Amino acid sequence: MAENADNANEPQKEQNVVFAGPEPSPITSEERRAKLAEDLEKIPLFMTQLPEADEDNPAVEALKTMVSDEPPEEMAKTLKEEGNLCFKRGKYADALRYYSDGLDYDHDNKDLRLTLLINRAAVNLELQNYGMVLRDCSDALRIKPNTPKALYRATKACVALEKFDEADECCKWGLGLDPGHRDLLRIQKEAADARELHDRKLREREERERAKAEKRDRLRKAIEIRSELTFDTSGDTAKRKNAFLWENESGRQVTLDESTGHLLWPVFFLYPESKESDFVEKFDEALTLRDMLREVLAEPPYWDNRQNPKYTLDNVDTYFLHRPVGGYDQDERLVKVGMDTFLATALDNPKFIIRDGIPSFIVLPRGDTFAGQFIDRYRKLRQAQEAAKKTVKP
DSSP states (O other), X not given: OOOOTTOTTSOOOOOOOOOOSOOOOOOOOHHHHHHHHHHHHTSGGGOSSOOOTTSOOHHHXXXXXXXXXXXXXXXXXXXXXXXXXXXXXXXXXXXXXXXXXXXXXXXXXXXXXXXXXXXXXXXXXXXXXXXXXXXXXXXXXXXXXXXXXXXXXXXXXXXXXXXXXXXXHHHHHHHHHOTTOHHHHHHHHHHHHHHHHHHHHHHHHHHHHHHHHHHHHHHHHHHHHSTTOOBOSSSHHHHSTTOOTTOOTTSOOOEEOTTTOOEEEEEXXXXXXXXXXXXXXXXXXXXXXXXXXXXXXXXXXXXXXXSSOSOOGGGEEEEEEEOOTTOOGGGOEEEEEOXXXXXXXXXXXXXXXXXXXXXXEEEEETTOHHHHHHHHHXXXXXXXXXXXXXXXXX
16 A cells, blocks of 8 residues: 555645634734743743753753653654654754654554654655665664665665665665555656766766877877977976876866867967966967967067067067976976977977976067066076086096
8 A cells, every 4th residue: 555644653744724814913022032942941831952961940840850761662652752843844953853862762552663763764764864864764664674765765875876776776666565666656657767877978978088188198198109208207297197298187187179180279379578378279380489479469468568579470489498307496407498489399399398288489579688587587597507517626
C-alpha cells in the first residue's frame, strides 16, 4: 500500500487554514510582545527552558521532578509529538532536535523507535542531510526490514547523492514488499530519469576532456617541431606536475591555429620609460614585429605626448632581454631585433628565452635620451662582466 498521509505517527506539513469571522487586532508594538514573552518566561508552566537547579523557585523544581519522573517511553512519545508539530510548521531544526532527544531515551518500544527514526529521516531530507537520512533508514530497517517508508526515504537520499545503483536496489526492495506503493513507483521513475541525465552529462564532460586533451597534444607536437624554441626550465611552470613549459596558470598561453598550422603567441610589449605595457593575446608567428606594432601604436598611447608622440611606428626600435636559464639580473643582456623580423624568427634566436610561456619585447623611442641611458646601462653591465672575467686567473 502507499504511504498513509493520515498516519498520526508521521510528521505532516501544516495546510493553510482560513478562519471566518472578524479579524483580530494585530499587536503593533514590538515592545509589548517582547515584554509579554519576558513575563511568560518567568512563569514555570510557560517556560521554554528550565533554569539551573540552584535557582530558588519551588515551582520550577516541581516541574523538573515531573519531567525526570516521566517514564522514558512516555517522554519519547511526547518528544515525537512535539517533533511532528514542528515538522508541520516547517520548523525542521526544532523537529530534528525533538526526534533526536526522543531517540536518546532507553525503552523497549521498537515501533516507537522505528517511527522516530523514520520521522527524523524525513526531517533530514528537508534539510538535505542525505548521509544522516541513510543512517537513520538503515537503523530503521534493522528494527523492521519490511518498512517501505524507510526504503522510500533512503531511495530519495540515494538519488540526491547520485548513488543510483543503491537507489535502484532500495526501490526494488520496497516494491517487493508493496508493489503498488505510489511514492516508491514515482521515485523509481525519478531515479531512472536522474541517472539518464547524470550519465549524459558525464559523457559530455568526458567528450570535452578528450577533445581538450587531443587539442593540447596537437599543440605539443607543433611546438616540438619548432626545435629552436627555448623555454625557461627554472620557473614555476617547470615545477608543476603534468604542465608543459609553455603553459602557465594565467590561462594566457600559446595556441595552435588549426586552419593554418601557425602558432599564436601571447606577447607583451614593454615600455620601460613609462613603466607601461601592451598585451597581445594572439600574435601570429607569421607576422613581423612591425605588423603587430602597426596595430598597437595606431593611436598615440595615453601616456605619450599626444601632440608630439615619441612612440610611433617609424620612431621605435625593439629589443628583448636575454638572461640565461638559471641566471641572475646582472647576467641580462639587451638584444636588438629588427622591426621586420618575423615573430617565429625572433623566437628561434638561441638567446630568446621564453618565460612562463609569454614572450616579451622592449620598445624604445629612437634617439631618445632615456633610450640611450637604458641601452648604455646594459652595455656597461656587459663590459663590467667581461672585465671581471679577464682578471680571473686561469
